[in-house]
Amino acid sequence: MKLDAKKLFILFKSMFMxxxxxxxxxFVIVSLMKKKYVEELHWLEEDxxxxxxAITQSAPGPLPVNAxxxxxxxxxxxxxxLVAVLGTILPPMIIISLISxxxxxxxxxxxxxIALQVMRAGVAAVIADVVINLxxxxxxxxxxxxxxxxxxxxxxxxxxxxxxxVVILCCLAIGLLxxxxxxxxxxxxxxxxxxx
Amino acid sequence: MELLLQLCLSFIQVGMFSVGGGYAAIPLIQxxxxxxxxxxxxxxxxxxxxxxxxxxxPISINSSTFVGMRLAGVGGVLLCTFGCILPSFIICFILAxxxxxxxxxxxxxxxxxxLRPAVVAMIGSAGLSILLLGLFQSDLFHVSLANLRVVELGxxxxxxxxxxxxxxxxxxxxxxxxxxGTICYLLPxxxxxx
Numbered sequence: 001m002k003l004d005a006k007k008l009f010i011l012f013k014s015m016f017m018x019x020x021x022x023x024x025x026x027f028v029i030v031s032l033m034k035k036k037y038v039e040e041l042h043w044l045e046e047d048x049x050x051x052x053x054a055i056t057q058s059a060p061g062p063l064p065v066n067a068x069x070x071x072x073x074x075x076x077x078x079x080x081x082l083v084a085v086l087g088t089i090l091p092p093m094i095i096i097s098l099i100s101x102x103x104x105x106x107x108x109x110x111x112x113x114i115a116l117q118v119m120r121a122g123v124a125a126v127i128a129d130v131v132i133n134l135x136x137x138x139x140x141x142x143x144x145x146x147x148x149x150x151x152x153x154x155x156x157x158x159x160x161x162x163x164x165x166v167v168i169l170c171c172l173a174i175g176l177l178x179x180x181x182x183x184x185x186x187x188x189x190x191x192x193x194x195x196x
Numbered sequence: 197m198e199l200l201l202q203l204c205l206s207f208i209q210v211g212m213f214s215v216g217g218g219y220a221a222i223p224l225i226q227x228x229x230x231x232x233x234x235x236x237x238x239x240x241x242x243x244x245x246x247x248x249x250x251x252x253x254p255i256s257i258n259s260s261t262f263v264g265m266r267l268a269g270v271g272g273v274l275l276c277t278f279g280c281i282l283p284s285f286i287i288c289f290i291l292a293x294x295x296x297x298x299x300x301x302x303x304x305x306x307x308x309x310x311l312r313p314a315v316v317a318m319i320g321s322a323g324l325s326i327l328l329l330g331l332f333q334s335d336l337f338h339v340s341l342a343n344l345r346v347v348e349l350g351x352x353x354x355x356x357x358x359x360x361x362x363x364x365x366x367x368x369x370x371x372x373x374x375x376x377g378t379i380c381y382l383l384p385x386x387x388x389x390x
Contacts, residue, residue: 061284
């Protein structure tokens with residue numbers, strides 16, 4: 001892994017910009033990261049980004065920080081992780097430090113309230129754009145199991161309020177069963193051949 | 197010095213046990229900062245939640261910064277935030293290492309394949325709640341067409357069209373929607389004033 005200063009700076013800058021604009025929770029930054037690192041920079045594959053999301057959701061700590069550790073690691077190892085995390089935590093640190101000095105004015109300012117409310121529509125549009133692409137690709141697998149899992153997971157998080165952690169654990173179990181099933185089938189075909 | 201050390205330790209615990217991100221961290225922070233160590237009052241804490249919702253960034257970073265700044269200045273900010281991200285940094289670094297070592301193994305691919313549709317669904321679900329909050333200022337169970345906010349609906353449709361049609365950066369679309377939307381709301385007021 002050769003350290004490319006220019007790419008390292010791009011990593012820092014992009015994490016900084018994404019972090020400065022993520023209103024509304026971890027999955028928002030995942031959508032933004034997917035657009036940036038998969039579609040724009042081609043640093044990650046789409047499947048990889050989804051795997052990273054599942055890992056970050058299962059690990060403790062803030063999702064954006066976790067995701068930047070992994071993406072940074074992939075690009076430049078330990079240094080990459082450090083740089084990416086720095087880019088992610090600096091904007092909220094700077095913004096909150098400033099606001100903590102005058103947070104009453106900030107909280108009650110009507111213009112800020114309006115801007116934040118309308119920005120939600122923009123954030124929702126970004127997520128919608130990303131989800132249309134991602135869901136399209138799940139449909140393209142034409143695997144009933146995956147499509148059904150997507151629908152059930154959506155329904156259970158959205159309507160039933162099941163936590164993301166539980167959904168991921170259930171899907172992990174289904175994935176393991178799926179693996180056992182396919183290993184079992186292979187064993188019947190090529191008898192005796194071991195499979196990890 | 198003792199206070200700083202206690203702050204750092206408190207936030208290490210917050211970082212270590214807030215699985216599931218975002219709002220999962222709030223009760224932990226409350227427990228550590230308000231209930232156990234009395235570093236903040238409950239009123240200050242709810243102000244913090246309000247401010248954290250209005251500003252970018254993960255809520256645990258926001259609160260570690262806020263608490264650090266109020267109690268010990270810039271040094272406090274650095275130490276609290278460091279404590280907050282240290283556990284997840286170590287854990288994710290190890291997970292990343294194993295992920296990139298084994299992700300091409302066939303069996304691992306099968307298991308990961310089952311996780312992906314769920315991740316897509318969860319991103320969609322998070323998107324839907326933000327959309328409803330933006331268009332109706334309510335959640336799924338309290339949506340009523342009477343509360344539909346036309347400006348936000350227009351911005352949503354326009355942003356989505358721009359994103360699908362042209363390769364515009366997401367950050368630009370979000371900031372742009374904030375500026376355009378605010379102007380839309382302020383314009384009638386400006387006309388009245390004139």
